[in-house]
Amino acid sequence: MRLRRCGRHAMLVELDSLAEVEALHGALLVADLPDVVELVPAATTVLIAVRPGSDGLARARAVVEAADLSHPPDRTPRQVRLPIVYDGPDLSLVASTAGLSIDEVVALHSGAEYTVAFCGFAPGFGYLVGLPEPLQQARLESPRTRVPAGSVGIAGEFTGAYPTASPGGWRLVGRTTAILFDPKRSDPALLAPGDHVRFEVAS
Numbered sequence: 001m002r003l004r005r006c007g008r009h010a011m012l013v014e015l016d017s018l019a020e021v022e023a024l025h026g027a028l029l030v031a032d033l034p035d036v037v038e039l040v041p042a043a044t045t046v047l048i049a050v051r052p053g054s055d056g057l058a059r060a061r062a063v064v065e066a067a068d069l070s071h072p073p074d075r076t077p078r079q080v081r082l083p084i085v086y087d088g089p090d091l092s093l094v095a096s097t098a099g100l101s102i103d104e105v106v107a108l109h110s111g112a113e114y115t116v117a118f119c120g121f122a123p124g125f126g127y128l129v130g131l132p133e134p135l136q137q138a139r140l141e142s143p144r145t146r147v148p149a150g151s152v153g154i155a156g157e158f159t160g161a162y163p164t165a166s167p168g169g170w171r172l173v174g175r176t177t178a179i180l181f182d183p184k185r186s187d188p189a190l191l192a193p194g195d196h197v198r199f200e201v202a203s
Contacts, residue, residue: 003064010049011057013064018117018129021046024064025193026072031063041118041193043127077115078195082161083202084110084152088172090140094154098134106201108132109173114159114197119189124163124181126191131159143169150175152199163189177202 002014015021025041028048035056040047048064050056086106095105114128121127131154139155144167147153151162153170162168163180176199180190191197 001064001069003061006047006049009052009057010047011060011064013046013048015044015046015069018043020044020069022115022117022194023069023072024067026075027067028060028063029194030073030075031060033060033063036060039193042120043118075194078192080191080195080197081200082152082176082178082197084174084176084199085202086110086174088152088174090153090171091173094135094137094171094173097137100134105135105173108135109154109159110199110201112198114199116191116193116195116197117158118193119191122163122166122181124189124191126160126180126189126193126195126197127158128160128197129157131157135159137171139169140171143167147172148175150177150180152176174199 004012006012021041024046028039035051035054036048037051038049048060091102095102112130112132114130116126117129119126135154136157146165147162147168149162149165151172152174153172155170161176161180181188
């Protein structure tokens, strides 16, 4: 673990794995830290921002240094269900690469429970871990210049859904009608780190 100051009111904690990020992020969420105004987990870091003029950084640092990074603390995650239609343009590619039928890919992908490890790339884009090992595949060799909003893809150990149309290189297996980002909502992003997510096959 490495701690780096980010200006006067923030600190970046560098870690060695997603598991450690999840554990530290969870410890910070359950701690009594009223002056922490933002927590931003990423693949191997957690950014902690505090209220100016407070002792928030010192209190957050004490929690960081005492955190058990071997497992996250017990807490009840929010459950999110995303409807999905499995008709993505790369569904056959994913199946052939995995040595599975399309029905088996659908069953594996929709049967898993995922956790939002972190958000990034675009507002509302959650990187979901928990993808079954047979479906963990490389990104496309040539990214698409435009991926439609709602597209659900896989890349490496992650699965996720594109909140808006954008370029992207993930292998697309389906699409969801869920609104993943709406700036008019009180919480614009539907997904937040730590949420548990399931994909439900739309009828």
